[in-house]
Amino acid sequence: MFLMKKEIKITIEQNYFDILQTFKSNNDIKSNSTAIEKILFDHYSNKSKKAFEYFTINNRRYLGSKTKILNFIQTSIDKHIPKYNSFLDIFSGTGVVANHFNNKNTKIITNDMLFSNYVIHYAFFSDDIYDKNKISELLEYFNNITPIDNYFSKNFGDKYFSLNVAKKIGTIREEIENLKSQLTKKEKYILISSLIYAIDKIANTCGHYDAFRRNSLMPDNFKMKHLDIDNSNNTGNIILNNDANKIISEIEPVDILYLDPPYNSRQYISAYHLIENLAQWNKPEVEGVASKMLNRKDYNSRYCLKKAIEAFEDLIIKAKAKYIILSYSDMANKGNERSNARMSDEEIIRVLENKGTLFIESIKHKPFSTGKTKLDTHNERLFICKTH
Numbered sequence: 001m002f003l004m005k006k007e008i009k010i011t012i013e014q015n016y017f018d019i020l021q022t023f024k025s026n027n028d029i030k031s032n033s034t035a036i037e038k039i040l041f042d043h044y045s046n047k048s049k050k051a052f053e054y055f056t057i058n059n060r061r062y063l064g065s066k067t068k069i070l071n072f073i074q075t076s077i078d079k080h081i082p083k084y085n086s087f088l089d090i091f092s093g094t095g096v097v098a099n100h101f102n103n104k105n106t107k108i109i110t111n112d113m114l115f116s117n118y119v120i121h122y123a124f125f126s127d128d129i130y131d132k133n134k135i136s137e138l139l140e141y142f143n144n145i146t147p148i149d150n151y152f153s154k155n156f157g158d159k160y161f162s163l164n165v166a167k168k169i170g171t172i173r174e175e176i177e178n179l180k181s182q183l184t185k186k187e188k189y190i191l192i193s194s195l196i197y198a199i200d201k202i203a204n205t206c207g208h209y210d211a212f213r214r215n216s217l218m219p220d221n222f223k224m225k226h227l228d229i230d231n232s233n234n235t236g237n238i239i240l241n242n243d244a245n246k247i248i249s250e251i252e253p254v255d256i257l258y259l260d261p262p263y264n265s266r267q268y269i270s271a272y273h274l275i276e277n278l279a280q281w282n283k284p285e286v287e288g289v290a291s292k293m294l295n296r297k298d299y300n301s302r303y304c305l306k307k308a309i310e311a312f313e314d315l316i317i318k319a320k321a322k323y324i325i326l327s328y329s330d331m332a333n334k335g336n337e338r339s340n341a342r343m344s345d346e347e348i349i350r351v352l353e354n355k356g357t358l359f360i361e362s363i364k365h366k367p368f369s370t371g372k373t374k375l376d377t378h379n380e381r382l383f384i385c386k387t388h
């Protein structure tokens, strides 16, 4: 953010052309508009203007996102896997890993238990055609919608968002539902995804929805944008929404099966209840100060429990892949009880060595801990198994 003399605030997220318009329509500084235009141009010239017009898939805060180690994953794969044409990301989360490997020569299959992640994967990765002009018109309409009281503002207003913003979010989500007969599945999911990305930028949280910050100043607006979708890479992709262990047997054999399960006891449905609630839009009862959905236990993951290794072994036995790659941190017994890894290295190695030949690659990575525990050594590891 930088401040001009006239106290016009510009955030880094703002659209370049919107900012220019703001300056140009301000009479007091009109005379300086050429100079200002140059400042703005210089400010953004090193970044793609596209980034201010579109949400890219990694523009989301998400626990365990692999955005920062994509290069490490790529170089490890280059080292051990000479050729591959299919990539199954069965705990996809944000989808950034699947996105990295999605190209004309590699078919991707994504899966996540959370419906909100499925919606985002479908929007980015399905090869359904969609009407971009229709999306532009609807984004314009939603960005200028008149908010009214609704389920979302009643439960989340003045908590994670200001009351006004919560009203706008719920009004837009309801309107997407009202318009569904005029939208294809991909168009509907693009709009819901855009709403999720837009509100994630201004949520009054530290990136998840276990709690909100009290007494903080909350932004009073947000902006939905297009998603940066490249459908030319999407031919034949498959997008799934299920428990990995339940569908693994039904998925066709793949070259690479990439596994990035939760590491610790923190359930994703609990951390992202608000996003899931907004995506599903079944308007369930919520409980407690954090306003979490009552039915969220149905989405609990076995990988967050002490017996995670049993789920992992079952998955590996059933997997049909030439290579299996597991991402797993080395935080076992280093953090607090909640952030401790659920599977030990010995257990992982035993299960994977039964399936094939094992290689381990490792890189230092910024640690994640939910508490005040300070962790200075944390390695993100890839267990790469060439199956028998």
Ligand SMILES: C[S@@+](CC[C@H](N)C(=O)[O-])C[C@H]1O[C@@H](n2cnc3c(N)ncnc32)[C@H](O)[C@@H]1O
Residues within 6 Å of the ligand: 062, 063, 064, 065, 066, 067, 090, 091, 092, 093, 094, 095, 096, 097, 111, 112, 113, 114, 117, 242, 243, 244, 245, 260, 261, 262, 263, 268, 269, 301, 302, 303
């Ligand atoms: C560590 S995150 C994956 C992060 C992802 N690789 C990324 O870069 O964004 C784990 C994901 O697994 C999902 N998950 C947990 N248990 C699952 C299960 N049994 N089947 C499918 N998905 C599951 C969670 O919802 C979460 O999105």
